[in-house]
Amino acid sequence: MLRTEALQSASNGIIITDALKYDNPVIYFNAAFQQLTGYTDTEILNHNCRFLHGKDRNQTALISLKKSIKKGESCQATLRNYKKDGTLFWNDLYIFPITNDKGTVTNFIGIQNDVTLRKKAEAERHHLTKILDExxxxxxxxxxxxxxxxxxxxxxxxxxxxxxxxxxxxxxxxxxxxxxxxxxxxxxxxxxxxxxxxxxxxxxxxxxxxxxxxxxxxxxxxxxxxxxxxxxxxxxxxxxKNYTTKLENKVEERTQQLKKALNKEKELNNLKTRFLSLVSHEFKTPLSGILTSSLLISKYPLTKHQEKRDFHLKTIMDKVYFLNNIINDFLSVEKLETSKENYQITHFQLSDIINEVIYNAEILLKDGQQIKAPNNIDEISLYQDEKIIQSIIFNLLHNAIKYSSEDSIVELCINQGIEFTTVKIKDNGIGIPEKDQENIFDRYFRAKNVINIQGTGIGLNISKNHIENLGGSISFKSEEHVGSTFTIIIPNKANQ
CATH class of the missing domain: 3.30.450.20 (PAS domain)
Known part of the structure; x- marks a missing residue:
């Protein structure tokens, strides 16, 4: 009786198991054990202590514990145990065998010591040590x-x-x-x-x-x-300490930037000279055509001459349209040069601008030329500058028509991914000579095989600057006498 009272009053959890019964069940536990674990009498008695391990049964310490019990030896192990409510606690467990007169192990006494706080302190120290060490x-x-x-x-x-x-x-x-x-x-x-x-x-x-x-x-x-x-x-x-060196490097960097700015200014002056030469040529030719057609229209006053009048009216419209495009290109160049281009980013359906581009391009088609339009693009939308994207696609489509022969097909392909939309304009036209391809995006540059075809050499340069400003890219593949494919990759959401 005195021994039982002593065990019950102990602050450590104590259990006694019956080693002679199957699975070594618990036959005694004190109040401290039950208070610590939270299990009821029926959940503890006549059960093996493994209920304390929950699903965490692959602990290294358990292997040593099982070996010692099997041999009937004393053992000490620190285990992860779990209370009835699932709370983890660290159990410093001491196992002692009890033998009878014949030396047979009849029972095991387990003394349980909750060392959770110590383990937490050790973990915190280890964590702090790791932080300092790393x-x-x-x-x-x-x-x-x-x-x-x-x-x-x-x-x-x-x-x-x-x-x-x-x-x-x-x-x-x-x-x-x-x-x-x-x-x-x-x-x-x-x-x-x-x-x-x-x-x-x-x-x-x-x-x-x-x-x-x-x-x-x-x-x-x-x-x-x-x-x-x-x-x-x-x-x-x-x-x-290297701040002075960095400062000197910064000064040198700024000096180089000023030199680049000066070189750019010289380049700009050269471009202006080329621009004036271009304007004098490109404006003079269509203006002469407009004047000639205007004079000829007056010579066909009769109803039967309507077809001839229509021919000259179309010529005037084409020339005016060409001049209008040149002016728009020059304005775009000026805005890009002076960083005055303010992009208007909105949500829009891509199909809307594709329909508009194709409608405007159809009046430029040569005899027998066709535009193969993309299908299934009604659900494609962008958060971009609608007018700029429309201008870029039209410019590429216009070039494909202009540099392709009659009875040819210009194909427009569109595919949208998660982040980007890809637009391809493919033609079977005159192509770009290989030695001219590296300069094709330079302002005012024109390939040798298009010298006698109207153009300013501005469109591709403007398109490249705009699409890159919006976070996209433009590239091409071309072979002379075979054709060209221009690809623009447009972010679904503008990089603004």
Missing amino acids: SLNEIYVFDVKTLKFLNANFGAQKNIGYTLEELKSMTPIDIIPNTNKSEFRKTIDVLLKKNVEKIEFESEHQRKDGTKYPVEIHLQLSNLNEKDIFIAIILDITER
């Missing part, structure tokens, strides 16, 4: 009296070049060149007198390979296992 800054711990290093994190070992074992035989004086023990003692004396909690100062460290680098040292006094220590956090300030 820090890119150098962290050193050294003894107050001997000044010898006691520890150094990985960042310190990596930067200074010494292993921890090598550092343990060294002091800060060994890695700070041009200093001595008395000078260093004088520096840290204010901490020992506890005049301040920490000190900060700049110095220089020397690596194992002899290289030196500037550092900022944060030093404070601490205590470890009743032993006074110094903790030093070291910042490599090479970049800060």
